[in-house]
Amino acid sequence: MFAFSETLQRRFAALQSTADFWSLRHVRETTEHYWVRRHVAQAPSFGDDAGAMLGVRIAGVEAYAATSDLSQAGLQAALDKAEHLARQLAGRHLLDVRALPVPTEQADDIMPGYGQALADASHWFDLLTGESGRIARDARLVDSHVGLSFTATEQIYLNSAGACLRRAQRYVFPQLGVTASDGADSQSRSFGGSHLARQGGAEVIDQLGLVGSASRVADEALQLLLAPNTPSGPRALLLMPDQMILQIHESIGHPLELDRILGDERNFAGTSFVRQEDFGHYRYGSPLLDVTFDPGVPGELASYRHDDDGTPAQRQYLIREGILQRPLGGALSQWRSGLEGVANSRACSWNRPPLDRMANLNLEPGTRSLAQLVGGIEHGILMSNNRSWSIDDARNKFQFGCEWGQLIENGELKGVVKNPNYRGISARLWRNLTAVGDASTFEVLGTPYCGKGEPNQVIRVGHASPACVFADIDVFGGAA
Numbered sequence: 001m002f003a004f005s006e007t008l009q010r011r012f013a014a015l016q017s018t019a020d021f022w023s024l025r026h027v028r029e030t031t032e033h034y035w036v037r038r039h040v041a042q043a044p045s046f047g048d049d050a051g052a053m054l055g056v057r058i059a060g061v062e063a064y065a066a067t068s069d070l071s072q073a074g075l076q077a078a079l080d081k082a083e084h085l086a087r088q089l090a091g092r093h094l095l096d097v098r099a100l101p102v103p104t105e106q107a108d109d110i111m112p113g114y115g116q117a118l119a120d121a122s123h124w125f126d127l128l129t130g131e132s133g134r135i136a137r138d139a140r141l142v143d144s145h146v147g148l149s150f151t152a153t154e155q156i157y158l159n160s161a162g163a164c165l166r167r168a169q170r171y172v173f174p175q176l177g178v179t180a181s182d183g184a185d186s187q188s189r190s191f192g193g194s195h196l197a198r199q200g201g202a203e204v205i206d207q208l209g210l211v212g213s214a215s216r217v218a219d220e221a222l223q224l225l226l227a228p229n230t231p232s233g234p235r236a237l238l239l240m241p242d243q244m245i246l247q248i249h250e251s252i253g254h255p256l257e258l259d260r261i262l263g264d265e266r267n268f269a270g271t272s273f274v275r276q277e278d279f280g281h282y283r284y285g286s287p288l289l290d291v292t293f294d295p296g297v298p299g300e301l302a303s304y305r306h307d308d309d310g311t312p313a314q315r316q317y318l319i320r321e322g323i324l325q326r327p328l329g330g331a332l333s334q335w336r337s338g339l340e341g342v343a344n345s346r347a348c349s350w351n352r353p354p355l356d357r358m359a360n361l362n363l364e365p366g367t368r369s370l371a372q373l374v375g376g377i378e379h380g381i382l383m384s385n386n387r388s389w390s391i392d393d394a395r396n397k398f399q400f401g402c403e404w405g406q407l408i409e410n411g412e413l414k415g416v417v418k419n420p421n422y423r424g425i426s427a428r429l430w431r432n433l434t435a436v437g438d439a440s441t442f443e444v445l446g447t448p449y450c451g452k453g454e455p456n457q458v459i460r461v462g463h464a465s466p467a468c469v470f471a472d473i474d475v476f477g478g479a480a
Contacts, residue, residue, distance in 0.1 A: 259356040
Protein backbone atom coordinates (compact mmCIF):
# COMPACT_ATOMS: atom_id res chain seq x y z
CA MET A 1 0.00 0.00 0.00
CA PHE A 2 1.32 3.44 -1.06
CA ALA A 3 4.34 1.58 -2.47
CA PHE A 4 5.35 4.57 -4.60
CA SER A 5 4.82 7.16 -1.85
CA GLU A 6 8.35 7.50 -0.46
CA THR A 7 9.89 7.72 -3.93
CA LEU A 8 7.31 10.30 -4.99
CA GLN A 9 7.90 12.40 -1.88
CA ARG A 10 11.66 12.41 -2.52
CA ARG A 11 11.11 13.47 -6.11
CA PHE A 12 8.67 16.19 -5.07
CA ALA A 13 11.15 17.51 -2.50
CA ALA A 14 13.81 17.70 -5.23
CA LEU A 15 11.65 19.75 -7.64
CA GLN A 16 12.90 23.24 -8.45
CA SER A 17 10.45 26.13 -8.75
CA THR A 18 10.27 29.89 -8.29
CA ALA A 19 6.49 29.79 -7.87
CA ASP A 20 4.80 31.16 -4.75
CA PHE A 21 3.18 27.76 -4.20
CA TRP A 22 3.23 24.42 -6.00
CA SER A 23 1.53 21.06 -5.58
CA LEU A 24 1.44 17.53 -6.93
CA ARG A 25 -1.52 15.13 -7.05
CA HIS A 26 -0.59 11.57 -8.03
CA VAL A 27 -3.30 9.01 -8.88
CA ARG A 28 -2.95 5.34 -9.72
CA GLU A 29 -6.04 3.34 -10.67
CA THR A 30 -6.28 -0.38 -11.46
CA THR A 31 -9.42 -2.06 -12.79
CA GLU A 32 -10.77 -5.60 -13.28
CA HIS A 33 -13.91 -6.39 -15.30
CA TYR A 34 -15.66 -9.78 -15.51
CA TRP A 35 -18.73 -10.37 -17.64
CA VAL A 36 -21.10 -13.17 -18.64
CA ARG A 37 -23.43 -12.40 -21.54
CA ARG A 38 -26.26 -14.74 -22.55
CA HIS A 39 -24.75 -17.45 -20.35
CA VAL A 40 -21.37 -17.16 -22.11
CA ALA A 41 -18.27 -15.87 -20.31
CA GLN A 42 -16.66 -12.90 -22.05
CA ALA A 43 -12.95 -12.08 -22.07
CA PRO A 44 -11.94 -10.29 -18.86
CA SER A 45 -10.32 -6.88 -19.06
CA PHE A 46 -7.73 -5.26 -16.83
CA GLY A 47 -6.41 -1.71 -16.63
CA ASP A 48 -3.59 0.15 -14.88
CA ASP A 49 -3.33 3.93 -15.19
CA ALA A 50 -1.07 6.34 -13.31
CA GLY A 51 0.12 9.90 -13.56
CA ALA A 52 0.39 13.23 -11.76
CA MET A 53 -1.00 16.75 -11.95
CA LEU A 54 1.45 19.55 -11.10
CA GLY A 55 0.00 22.93 -10.12
CA VAL A 56 1.54 26.35 -9.34
CA ARG A 57 0.47 29.77 -8.12
CA ILE A 58 2.44 32.79 -9.27
CA ALA A 59 1.40 36.38 -8.49
CA GLY A 60 -2.21 35.35 -8.07
CA VAL A 61 -2.33 33.16 -11.18
CA GLU A 62 -2.97 29.41 -10.95
CA ALA A 63 -1.95 26.97 -13.68
CA TYR A 64 -1.33 23.25 -13.97
CA ALA A 65 0.09 20.55 -16.22
CA ALA A 66 -0.23 16.76 -16.11
CA THR A 67 2.16 13.95 -17.00
CA SER A 68 2.34 10.17 -17.02
CA ASP A 69 6.15 10.40 -16.79
CA LEU A 70 6.73 10.05 -13.06
CA SER A 71 10.52 10.22 -13.25
CA GLN A 72 12.30 13.18 -11.68
CA ALA A 73 12.78 14.71 -15.11
CA GLY A 74 9.14 14.08 -16.10
CA LEU A 75 7.75 15.73 -12.97
CA GLN A 76 10.12 18.68 -13.32
CA ALA A 77 9.09 19.16 -16.96
CA ALA A 78 5.39 19.25 -16.00
CA LEU A 79 6.09 21.71 -13.18
CA ASP A 80 8.10 23.92 -15.55
CA LYS A 81 5.22 23.85 -18.05
CA ALA A 82 2.69 24.84 -15.37
CA GLU A 83 4.97 27.69 -14.28
CA HIS A 84 5.42 28.86 -17.87
CA LEU A 85 1.62 28.89 -18.38
CA ALA A 86 1.10 30.87 -15.18
CA ARG A 87 3.61 33.52 -16.23
CA GLN A 88 2.00 33.78 -19.66
CA LEU A 89 -1.36 34.41 -18.00
CA ALA A 90 -0.03 37.19 -15.77
CA GLY A 91 -2.11 40.33 -16.27
CA ARG A 92 -4.80 38.45 -18.19
CA HIS A 93 -6.35 36.37 -15.41
CA LEU A 94 -9.84 36.94 -14.02
CA LEU A 95 -9.11 35.81 -10.47
CA ASP A 96 -6.27 36.63 -8.07
CA VAL A 97 -5.88 33.50 -5.93
CA ARG A 98 -3.19 34.79 -3.57
CA ALA A 99 -5.67 34.88 -0.69
CA LEU A 100 -6.95 31.35 -1.37
CA PRO A 101 -5.98 29.12 1.61
CA VAL A 102 -3.61 26.18 1.08
CA PRO A 103 -3.76 22.87 2.96
CA THR A 104 -0.94 21.94 5.34
CA GLU A 105 -2.28 18.72 6.92
CA GLN A 106 -0.63 15.30 6.80
CA ALA A 107 -2.99 12.30 6.95
CA ASP A 108 -3.64 8.82 5.60
CA ASP A 109 -7.13 7.85 4.49
CA ILE A 110 -7.38 4.08 3.94
CA MET A 111 -10.97 3.11 3.32
CA PRO A 112 -12.40 -0.26 4.50
CA GLY A 113 -11.75 -3.20 2.20
CA TYR A 114 -8.84 -1.65 0.33
CA GLY A 115 -6.15 -4.02 1.61
CA GLN A 116 -8.26 -7.14 1.16
CA ALA A 117 -6.89 -9.60 -1.38
CA LEU A 118 -9.36 -10.47 -4.14
CA ALA A 119 -9.91 -13.90 -5.64
CA ASP A 120 -8.62 -14.70 -9.11
CA ALA A 121 -10.59 -14.52 -12.35
CA SER A 122 -11.73 -18.16 -12.26
CA HIS A 123 -13.54 -17.56 -8.96
CA TRP A 124 -15.48 -14.59 -10.31
CA PHE A 125 -16.38 -16.37 -13.53
CA ASP A 126 -17.66 -19.34 -11.51
CA LEU A 127 -19.82 -16.97 -9.45
CA LEU A 128 -21.15 -15.10 -12.48
CA THR A 129 -21.76 -18.24 -14.55
CA GLY A 130 -23.63 -19.78 -11.64
CA GLU A 131 -25.83 -16.72 -11.30
CA SER A 132 -26.44 -16.59 -15.05
CA GLY A 133 -27.55 -20.22 -14.84
CA ARG A 134 -30.42 -19.17 -12.57
CA ILE A 135 -32.02 -17.32 -15.48
CA ALA A 136 -34.71 -19.55 -16.99
CA ARG A 137 -34.17 -20.89 -20.52
CA ASP A 138 -37.32 -19.19 -21.78
CA ALA A 139 -37.43 -18.20 -25.45
CA ARG A 140 -38.86 -14.82 -24.47
CA LEU A 141 -35.74 -13.98 -22.42
CA VAL A 142 -33.68 -12.74 -25.34
CA ASP A 143 -30.75 -11.10 -23.56
CA SER A 144 -29.03 -11.20 -20.18
CA HIS A 145 -25.82 -10.11 -18.54
CA VAL A 146 -24.15 -10.58 -15.18
CA GLY A 147 -20.97 -8.68 -14.34
CA LEU A 148 -18.54 -7.55 -11.69
CA SER A 149 -16.05 -4.70 -11.77
CA PHE A 150 -13.42 -3.79 -9.20
CA THR A 151 -11.51 -0.52 -9.17
CA ALA A 152 -8.65 0.27 -6.76
CA THR A 153 -7.33 3.81 -6.42
CA GLU A 154 -4.34 5.28 -4.61
CA GLN A 155 -3.95 9.04 -4.45
CA ILE A 156 -1.20 11.20 -2.95
CA TYR A 157 -1.40 14.98 -2.59
CA LEU A 158 1.78 16.95 -1.77
CA ASN A 159 2.40 20.68 -1.71
CA SER A 160 5.11 23.20 -0.93
CA ALA A 161 3.37 24.17 2.32
CA GLY A 162 4.09 20.70 3.74
CA ALA A 163 0.82 18.85 3.11
CA CYS A 164 0.94 15.09 2.53
CA LEU A 165 -2.49 13.49 2.09
CA ARG A 166 -2.69 9.85 1.03
CA ARG A 167 -5.89 8.01 0.16
CA ALA A 168 -6.57 4.36 -0.77
CA GLN A 169 -9.98 3.09 -1.92
CA ARG A 170 -11.57 0.12 -3.64
CA TYR A 171 -14.91 0.22 -5.45
CA VAL A 172 -17.15 -2.74 -6.30
CA PHE A 173 -19.74 -2.59 -9.10
CA PRO A 174 -22.06 -5.62 -9.57
CA GLN A 175 -24.44 -5.67 -12.54
CA LEU A 176 -27.26 -7.95 -13.65
CA GLY A 177 -29.94 -7.40 -16.28
CA VAL A 178 -32.47 -9.39 -18.30
CA THR A 179 -34.50 -8.40 -21.39
CA ALA A 180 -37.73 -10.12 -22.36
CA SER A 181 -39.42 -9.84 -25.76
CA ASP A 182 -42.52 -11.33 -27.38
CA GLY A 183 -41.80 -9.92 -30.84
CA ALA A 184 -44.10 -6.94 -30.38
CA ASP A 185 -42.76 -5.50 -27.15
CA SER A 186 -39.60 -5.76 -25.08
CA GLN A 187 -39.05 -5.04 -21.40
CA SER A 188 -35.87 -4.99 -19.35
CA ARG A 189 -35.41 -5.52 -15.64
CA SER A 190 -32.12 -5.05 -13.84
CA PHE A 191 -30.64 -5.59 -10.43
CA GLY A 192 -30.15 -2.01 -9.34
CA GLY A 193 -29.27 -0.73 -12.79
CA SER A 194 -25.93 1.08 -12.55
CA HIS A 195 -26.67 2.22 -9.01
CA LEU A 196 -25.41 -0.76 -7.02
CA ALA A 197 -21.94 0.38 -6.12
CA ARG A 198 -19.98 0.68 -2.91
CA GLN A 199 -16.49 0.92 -1.51
CA GLY A 200 -15.07 -2.25 0.01
CA GLY A 201 -14.03 -5.76 -0.94
CA ALA A 202 -15.74 -9.02 -1.82
CA GLU A 203 -18.15 -8.57 1.10
CA VAL A 204 -19.97 -5.89 -0.93
CA ILE A 205 -21.31 -8.59 -3.27
CA ASP A 206 -23.07 -10.25 -0.34
CA GLN A 207 -24.18 -6.95 1.16
CA LEU A 208 -25.90 -5.91 -2.05
CA GLY A 209 -27.45 -9.34 -2.62
CA LEU A 210 -26.27 -10.08 -6.15
CA VAL A 211 -26.09 -13.85 -5.70
CA GLY A 212 -29.54 -15.39 -5.92
CA SER A 213 -31.19 -12.40 -7.60
CA ALA A 214 -31.11 -13.51 -11.25
CA SER A 215 -34.23 -15.71 -11.20
CA ARG A 216 -36.30 -12.92 -9.61
CA VAL A 217 -35.04 -10.32 -12.09
CA ALA A 218 -35.85 -12.62 -15.04
CA ASP A 219 -39.33 -13.34 -13.67
CA GLU A 220 -40.01 -9.61 -13.25
CA ALA A 221 -38.95 -8.97 -16.87
CA LEU A 222 -41.57 -11.53 -17.97
CA GLN A 223 -44.17 -9.95 -15.69
CA LEU A 224 -43.53 -6.58 -17.31
CA LEU A 225 -43.98 -8.09 -20.77
CA LEU A 226 -47.48 -9.23 -19.79
CA ALA A 227 -48.42 -6.15 -17.76
CA PRO A 228 -50.69 -3.32 -18.92
CA ASN A 229 -49.29 0.14 -19.57
CA THR A 230 -49.14 2.64 -16.75
CA PRO A 231 -52.27 4.80 -16.64
CA SER A 232 -51.92 8.55 -17.12
CA GLY A 233 -52.91 11.35 -14.78
CA PRO A 234 -52.10 12.89 -11.41
CA ARG A 235 -51.39 10.39 -8.63
CA ALA A 236 -49.46 9.96 -5.44
CA LEU A 237 -46.00 8.67 -6.34
CA LEU A 238 -43.98 6.28 -4.17
CA LEU A 239 -40.37 6.24 -5.33
CA MET A 240 -38.13 3.44 -4.11
CA PRO A 241 -34.49 4.20 -3.16
CA ASP A 242 -33.05 3.00 -6.49
CA GLN A 243 -35.09 5.72 -8.24
CA MET A 244 -34.81 8.29 -5.47
CA ILE A 245 -31.06 8.47 -5.94
CA LEU A 246 -31.49 9.55 -9.57
CA GLN A 247 -34.05 12.16 -8.52
CA ILE A 248 -31.69 13.46 -5.83
CA HIS A 249 -28.76 13.45 -8.27
CA GLU A 250 -30.46 15.37 -11.06
CA SER A 251 -32.80 17.79 -9.26
CA ILE A 252 -30.82 18.49 -6.06
CA GLY A 253 -27.19 17.56 -6.70
CA HIS A 254 -26.56 19.26 -10.02
CA PRO A 255 -28.58 22.43 -9.24
CA LEU A 256 -26.56 22.94 -6.04
CA GLU A 257 -23.11 22.73 -7.69
CA LEU A 258 -21.71 26.17 -6.97
CA ASP A 259 -19.56 26.51 -10.09
CA ARG A 260 -22.72 25.85 -12.13
CA ILE A 261 -24.57 28.55 -10.15
CA LEU A 262 -21.64 30.92 -10.80
CA GLY A 263 -21.96 30.25 -14.54
CA ASP A 264 -18.86 28.14 -15.16
CA GLU A 265 -20.73 25.22 -16.75
CA ARG A 266 -23.12 27.29 -18.85
CA ASN A 267 -21.68 26.33 -22.24
CA PHE A 268 -21.56 22.58 -21.56
CA ALA A 269 -23.45 21.07 -18.62
CA GLY A 270 -25.88 23.95 -18.17
CA THR A 271 -26.88 26.32 -15.41
CA SER A 272 -29.12 26.09 -12.34
CA PHE A 273 -32.48 27.45 -11.30
CA VAL A 274 -30.85 28.14 -7.89
CA ARG A 275 -29.33 31.61 -7.35
CA GLN A 276 -26.56 32.75 -5.01
CA GLU A 277 -29.00 34.81 -2.99
CA ASP A 278 -31.29 31.81 -2.35
CA PHE A 279 -29.12 30.18 0.32
CA GLY A 280 -30.41 30.46 3.86
CA HIS A 281 -34.08 31.08 3.08
CA TYR A 282 -35.28 29.48 -0.19
CA ARG A 283 -37.92 26.77 0.31
CA TYR A 284 -36.55 23.92 -1.80
CA GLY A 285 -38.98 21.29 -0.49
CA SER A 286 -41.49 20.40 2.18
CA PRO A 287 -40.43 20.44 5.87
CA LEU A 288 -39.80 16.68 5.53
CA LEU A 289 -36.83 17.25 3.20
CA ASP A 290 -33.40 16.91 4.86
CA VAL A 291 -30.42 16.47 2.54
CA THR A 292 -26.82 16.12 3.67
CA PHE A 293 -23.35 16.09 2.21
CA ASP A 294 -21.93 13.18 4.21
CA PRO A 295 -18.41 11.95 3.33
CA GLY A 296 -18.24 9.66 6.38
CA VAL A 297 -20.80 6.93 5.59
CA PRO A 298 -18.95 3.56 5.68
CA GLY A 299 -18.90 1.95 2.26
CA GLU A 300 -20.67 4.75 0.42
CA LEU A 301 -19.10 5.40 -2.95
CA ALA A 302 -17.68 8.87 -2.28
CA SER A 303 -16.65 8.62 1.37
CA TYR A 304 -13.30 10.34 2.04
CA ARG A 305 -11.51 12.49 4.64
CA HIS A 306 -10.20 15.18 2.26
CA ASP A 307 -11.24 16.30 -1.19
CA ASP A 308 -8.78 16.51 -4.10
CA ASP A 309 -7.72 20.05 -3.16
CA GLY A 310 -6.84 18.85 0.35
CA THR A 311 -9.82 20.40 2.16
CA PRO A 312 -11.01 18.39 5.21
CA ALA A 313 -14.44 16.88 4.62
CA GLN A 314 -17.26 16.82 7.16
CA ARG A 315 -21.00 16.22 7.20
CA GLN A 316 -23.11 19.29 6.43
CA TYR A 317 -26.78 19.94 5.76
CA LEU A 318 -27.45 21.26 2.27
CA ILE A 319 -31.22 21.38 2.81
CA ARG A 320 -32.77 21.30 6.29
CA GLU A 321 -36.51 21.01 6.90
CA GLY A 322 -36.95 22.02 3.27
CA ILE A 323 -34.89 25.23 3.47
CA LEU A 324 -31.78 25.60 1.31
CA GLN A 325 -28.68 25.91 3.53
CA ARG A 326 -25.45 25.69 1.50
CA PRO A 327 -24.17 24.76 -1.97
CA LEU A 328 -21.93 22.01 -3.25
CA GLY A 329 -18.91 24.27 -3.61
CA GLY A 330 -15.25 23.55 -2.88
CA ALA A 331 -12.62 25.96 -1.58
CA LEU A 332 -12.21 27.97 -4.79
CA SER A 333 -15.94 28.46 -5.39
CA GLN A 334 -16.50 29.33 -1.73
CA TRP A 335 -13.75 31.95 -1.90
CA ARG A 336 -15.19 33.38 -5.14
CA SER A 337 -18.81 33.52 -3.94
CA GLY A 338 -18.47 34.23 -0.22
CA LEU A 339 -20.78 31.28 0.49
CA GLU A 340 -20.01 28.41 2.84
CA GLY A 341 -19.86 25.15 0.91
CA VAL A 342 -18.38 21.70 1.47
CA ALA A 343 -15.22 19.72 0.64
CA ASN A 344 -16.32 18.50 -2.78
CA SER A 345 -13.58 19.66 -5.14
CA ARG A 346 -12.94 16.43 -7.04
CA ALA A 347 -11.20 15.18 -10.19
CA CYS A 348 -11.84 11.95 -12.09
CA SER A 349 -8.15 11.20 -12.63
CA TRP A 350 -4.60 12.53 -12.58
CA ASN A 351 -5.01 14.38 -15.89
CA ARG A 352 -8.04 16.47 -14.89
CA PRO A 353 -8.29 19.44 -12.48
CA PRO A 354 -10.66 19.25 -9.49
CA LEU A 355 -14.14 20.75 -9.96
CA ASP A 356 -17.21 21.21 -7.78
CA ARG A 357 -18.74 17.72 -7.87
CA MET A 358 -21.31 15.76 -5.97
CA ALA A 359 -19.84 13.28 -3.50
CA ASN A 360 -22.06 11.50 -0.93
CA LEU A 361 -25.35 13.34 -1.27
CA ASN A 362 -28.00 11.73 0.94
CA LEU A 363 -31.65 12.24 1.80
CA GLU A 364 -32.04 11.56 5.51
CA PRO A 365 -34.58 8.93 6.65
CA GLY A 366 -37.92 9.77 8.21
CA THR A 367 -40.29 7.80 10.42
CA ARG A 368 -42.51 5.58 8.27
CA SER A 369 -42.09 1.93 7.30
CA LEU A 370 -42.74 0.84 3.73
CA ALA A 371 -46.07 -0.64 4.82
CA GLN A 372 -47.04 2.72 6.33
CA LEU A 373 -45.99 4.57 3.16
CA VAL A 374 -48.15 2.29 1.02
CA GLY A 375 -50.98 2.32 3.55
CA GLY A 376 -51.18 6.11 3.43
CA ILE A 377 -51.81 6.21 -0.33
CA GLU A 378 -55.38 6.11 -1.63
CA HIS A 379 -54.67 6.40 -5.35
CA GLY A 380 -51.05 6.10 -6.48
CA ILE A 381 -48.22 4.19 -8.06
CA LEU A 382 -44.90 2.73 -6.89
CA MET A 383 -41.94 3.18 -9.24
CA SER A 384 -38.54 1.54 -9.02
CA ASN A 385 -35.22 1.52 -10.85
CA ASN A 386 -34.53 4.26 -13.37
CA ARG A 387 -34.31 3.47 -17.06
CA SER A 388 -34.48 6.94 -18.68
CA TRP A 389 -34.12 10.55 -17.70
CA SER A 390 -34.35 13.99 -19.25
CA ILE A 391 -33.93 17.33 -17.49
CA ASP A 392 -33.41 20.85 -18.81
CA ASP A 393 -30.15 22.80 -18.63
CA ALA A 394 -31.26 24.63 -15.48
CA ARG A 395 -32.05 21.28 -13.80
CA ASN A 396 -35.63 22.37 -13.33
CA LYS A 397 -38.16 20.70 -15.66
CA PHE A 398 -37.70 16.93 -15.87
CA GLN A 399 -39.16 13.67 -17.15
CA PHE A 400 -38.01 10.30 -15.76
CA GLY A 401 -38.90 6.73 -16.64
CA CYS A 402 -38.60 3.59 -14.52
CA GLU A 403 -38.41 -0.14 -15.16
CA TRP A 404 -40.97 -1.29 -12.63
CA GLY A 405 -44.37 0.03 -11.57
CA GLN A 406 -47.13 -1.18 -9.25
CA LEU A 407 -50.51 0.42 -8.72
CA ILE A 408 -51.55 1.39 -5.20
CA GLU A 409 -55.25 1.55 -4.39
CA ASN A 410 -56.77 2.22 -0.96
CA GLY A 411 -53.49 1.57 0.83
CA GLU A 412 -52.65 -1.71 -0.92
CA LEU A 413 -50.19 -2.71 -3.64
CA LYS A 414 -52.04 -3.99 -6.71
CA GLY A 415 -50.98 -5.15 -10.17
CA VAL A 416 -47.72 -4.56 -12.03
CA VAL A 417 -47.71 -1.93 -14.79
CA LYS A 418 -45.05 -1.35 -17.44
CA ASN A 419 -43.47 1.80 -18.89
CA PRO A 420 -44.00 3.91 -15.74
CA ASN A 421 -42.98 7.54 -16.24
CA TYR A 422 -43.44 10.77 -14.35
CA ARG A 423 -42.63 14.43 -14.94
CA GLY A 424 -42.55 17.69 -13.07
CA ILE A 425 -40.55 20.70 -11.91
CA SER A 426 -37.79 20.20 -9.35
CA ALA A 427 -38.84 22.50 -6.53
CA ARG A 428 -42.53 21.72 -7.01
CA LEU A 429 -41.80 17.99 -6.71
CA TRP A 430 -39.81 18.40 -3.49
CA ARG A 431 -42.44 20.69 -2.00
CA ASN A 432 -44.97 17.90 -2.65
CA LEU A 433 -42.95 15.47 -0.51
CA THR A 434 -45.56 14.11 1.92
CA ALA A 435 -43.91 11.07 3.55
CA VAL A 436 -40.34 9.84 4.07
CA GLY A 437 -39.44 6.23 4.79
CA ASP A 438 -37.63 5.18 7.94
CA ALA A 439 -34.23 3.49 8.31
CA SER A 440 -35.71 0.13 7.24
CA THR A 441 -36.32 1.58 3.76
CA PHE A 442 -32.96 3.41 3.58
CA GLU A 443 -30.41 2.14 1.02
CA VAL A 444 -26.80 3.20 0.40
CA LEU A 445 -26.27 3.25 -3.37
CA GLY A 446 -24.36 5.32 -5.92
CA THR A 447 -23.32 5.73 -9.52
CA PRO A 448 -19.94 5.59 -11.29
CA TYR A 449 -21.27 7.67 -14.20
CA CYS A 450 -21.64 11.37 -13.39
CA GLY A 451 -20.32 13.53 -16.22
CA LYS A 452 -19.30 17.19 -16.13
CA GLY A 453 -16.58 19.60 -17.23
CA GLU A 454 -14.50 20.38 -20.31
CA PRO A 455 -12.63 18.19 -21.02
CA ASN A 456 -15.26 15.81 -19.68
CA GLN A 457 -14.84 14.09 -16.33
CA VAL A 458 -16.87 11.01 -15.35
CA ILE A 459 -16.79 10.55 -11.61
CA ARG A 460 -18.14 8.25 -8.87
CA VAL A 461 -20.94 9.66 -6.73
CA GLY A 462 -22.58 8.18 -3.63
CA HIS A 463 -26.28 8.54 -2.85
CA ALA A 464 -28.39 7.12 -0.05
CA SER A 465 -32.11 7.52 0.43
CA PRO A 466 -35.23 6.00 1.94
CA ALA A 467 -38.41 5.43 -0.05
CA CYS A 468 -40.45 8.64 -0.41
CA VAL A 469 -44.02 9.65 -1.30
CA PHE A 470 -44.94 12.70 -3.39
CA ALA A 471 -48.46 14.06 -3.83
CA ASP A 472 -50.19 14.96 -7.09
CA ILE A 473 -47.50 13.95 -9.58
CA ASP A 474 -48.16 13.67 -13.33
CA VAL A 475 -47.56 10.03 -14.29
CA PHE A 476 -47.98 8.36 -17.67
CA GLY A 477 -47.24 5.17 -19.57
CA GLY A 478 -46.25 4.10 -23.05
CA ALA A 479 -48.34 3.81 -26.19
CA ALA A 480 -51.51 1.76 -25.91
